[in-house]
Amino acid sequence: MTKEEIKQSISMTELVERYGLRPNRAGFIRCPFHQGDHTASLKIYRDSFYCFGCGEGGDIFKFVMLMDGCSFKDAFISLGGEYQKPETKADSRHALRDRLNSDWKRERAEQKKRNKRIRLLQVSRDMDLYRSVMRAYKPFSDEWCTCMCEYSSALEEYECLWEEVSADL
Numbered sequence: 001m002t003k004e005e006i007k008q009s010i011s012m013t014e015l016v017e018r019y020g021l022r023p024n025r026a027g028f029i030r031c032p033f034h035q036g037d038h039t040a041s042l043k044i045y046r047d048s049f050y051c052f053g054c055g056e057g058g059d060i061f062k063f064v065m066l067m068d069g070c071s072f073k074d075a076f077i078s079l080g081g082e083y084q085k086p087e088t089k090a091d092s093r094h095a096l097r098d099r100l101n102s103d104w105k106r107e108r109a110e111q112k113k114r115n116k117r118i119r120l121l122q123v124s125r126d127m128d129l130y131r132s133v134m135r136a137y138k139p140f141s142d143e144w145c146t147c148m149c150e151y152s153s154a155l156e157e158y159e160c161l162w163e164e165v166s167a168d169l
């Protein structure tokens with residue numbers, strides 16, 4: 001049970017009665033937390049308690065902690081509380097696979113970015129080459145035109161790549 005489920009299932013009155021304490025008609029008990037409480041100063045509410053004598057108060061867990069002198073964890077367990085089970089092996093294998101998978105995806109994305117940068121460099125070198133070849137030929141000669149055509153498509157690719165690479169930065 002969770003903390004809330006325990007609170008729903010055990011009322012403060014029931015808990016107090018487990019300790020052999022019986023609230024009077026007004027819902028008070030003699031406070032077990034301070035000495036000489038002859039008038040019964042500790043009021044029992046639906047899911048909490050408060051002592052008008054010594055000021056002690058809290059919920060059912062606090063009551064058990066004070067009565068038994070134990071930690072919250074011990075009180076919680078003694079009232080039927082359960083802590084979440086640790087991950088099973090299947091769960092951790094699953095988690096590991098997920099992590100490896102996302103590492104792999106990230107690595108792939110990085111690789112793609114690297115490839116784009118490498119390609120960008122290649123294309124820019126090709127463009128240099130075309131430009132120098134073009135200078136060697138007469139403008140608008142067949143060779144020059146072929147080179148110009150290659151240069152234009154390289155330029156187009158370069159511009160596309162440049163846009164993608166700069167978006168990744």
Ligand SMILES: [Zn+2]
Pocket residue numbers: 031032033034037041042051052053054055056
């Ligand atoms: Zn008290």
